[in-house]
Amino acid sequence: MAPPDREETPVRVTLVAETRPGERRVALTPEVVAPLVEQGHEVSVESGAGAAALCADEDYRETGAQVLPAGDDALLAGADIVAHVRPLLPDQIARLRRGAVTVGFVTGPGELDGIRALRGCGTTALAMELVPRISRAQSMDALTSQALVAGYRCALEAAMRLPRFFPLFMTAAGTVRPAKVLVLGAGVAGLQAIATAKRLGAVVEAYDVRPSSADEVKSMGATFLDLGLDAIEGTGGYAREQSEDRAARQQEALTPYISKADALITTAAVPGRPAPRLVTRAMLAGMPAGAVVVDLAAESGGNVEGARPGETLDVDGVTLHGMADPASAMPVDASRLYAKNVTNLLALGLSAEGWSLDLADEVLDGVCIVHEGTVRHAPTAALLEEEG
CATH class of the missing domain: 3.40.50.720 (NAD(P)-binding Rossmann-like Domain)
Structure with a gap:
């Protein structure tokens, strides 16, 4: 033509x-x-x-x-x-x-x-x-369009690596309980990870430093975690950087929820800054054997201590996968x-x-x-x- x-x-x-x-x-x-x-x-x-x-x-x-x-x-x-x-x-x-x-x-x-x-x-x-x-x-808005792809991919990565089903199955051989998935960060990527995990049949909880995201999390069928901490809301709907003291209190409050999760997906980001450290190796130690952690922010420093982009690590029986250019997948x-x-x-x-x-x-x-x-x-x- x-x-x-x-x-x-x-x-x-x-x-x-x-x-x-x-x-x-x-x-x-x-x-x-x-x-x-x-x-x-x-x-x-x-x-x-x-x-x-x-x-x-x-x-x-x-x-x-x-x-x-x-x-x-x-x-x-x-x-x-x-x-x-x-x-x-x-x-x-x-x-x-x-x-x-x-x-x-x-x-x-x-x-x-x-x-x-x-x-x-x-x-x-x-x-x-x-x-x-x-x-x-x-x-x-390319950040939004590509975050949608990345969040979807994160949920698939978690499901593929978890050595058990995401959905509930009731069979003649017995009942298989649904997997428990925790998503940290409820921006575009986090919400898409929540929606995808829900479609796959998991029981999903989510947390974000912005209380304003609670209604969006609930609209996806997930439970929003209220940790009782002060809100952190930045410009343009993004989160902003938090103090060391607040970060420590947040980690302490998240630990019991992480210890119950079969899969943890982290998507938190602060524009122009390294990814906030949400999860330490010590926090992973309490997760069930065979649990999976997928860190979307691995390329910008990682939400999870030890996460490396494009690498899958075994951390005391927990699989830690750092995403690398997930939209390109x-x-x-x-x-x-x-x-x-x-x-x-x-x-x-x-x-x-x-x-x-x-x-x-x-x-x-x-x-x-x-x-x-x-x-x-x-x-x-x-x-x-x-x-x-």
Whole structure:
């Protein structure tokens, strides 16, 4: 399908293949590429970019996109907009022309070299993780869409590793009691983990430092634990960091509930900070033999002491699994959701007439982390200054 003839200068949108080990998602799927081509833009796709997400090169060609060989210099050098999932590497950024726009996840542990490269080469970087949590930006919120996938995957990981059933079974040979599942953290990922564990038939309890999440937990059919501690509510509906004293009291209050759980799923996160330590190794010691712990936050330091991303450990008879890029483990639907987030964000500045960055728009202003040689995101700028 060829793009229609237009007098306007088309925007050159490029889709690159992900280079990080284990990453299987793709930033643009054929279903979102087609409208871009119909709008008159040129879309270039790196060959094989969507293979792991079951998006074949031919699928992209059928939309009117051009598929270029992997590693072709023209992919980045000729791009006006580059769509990606994980942060681009400094050597990729170095090949971008001045004034190009990148859209994808940008920040994260160990990514400051990429920020420096973006600043140094005069590109504009739109960070999907910085989409503000306001009503009009919900369709662009990639953290939410990917957290939904991650929470679902966490519950499956727990069920697969637990050496017993999740649901209740009443059989002629006897009754099998349902597993008891405890979920710590009731954000999007936690709520999806709760919902999935409930669908699998488990008895589910959940806790979050924000009492406001109690009604959502209950709506999923789970029991919300009230530990009698003061609330911790941050901006945008996120939790905020807690004091050492409160953290210690929270651990003490959680211990008896953890000791009764067959499976523990932890999903707690504080934006811009290492994951809060919710569970110590000593707390795991009281869990039943064969119990399973799945830590979604392993990549950012872990909610559970000793959790390592991508590793499964035996802690005195308890299986501790640290999740690594869980959304990538479900690449088909994770990519479909993420691709819609990306194109919905781009639609704020992309039209048949070209690309325009309106920083008076609170969404574009919020996601624009680097622009014209300046790091506009204060926490990231502070980290760069700390490191000199």
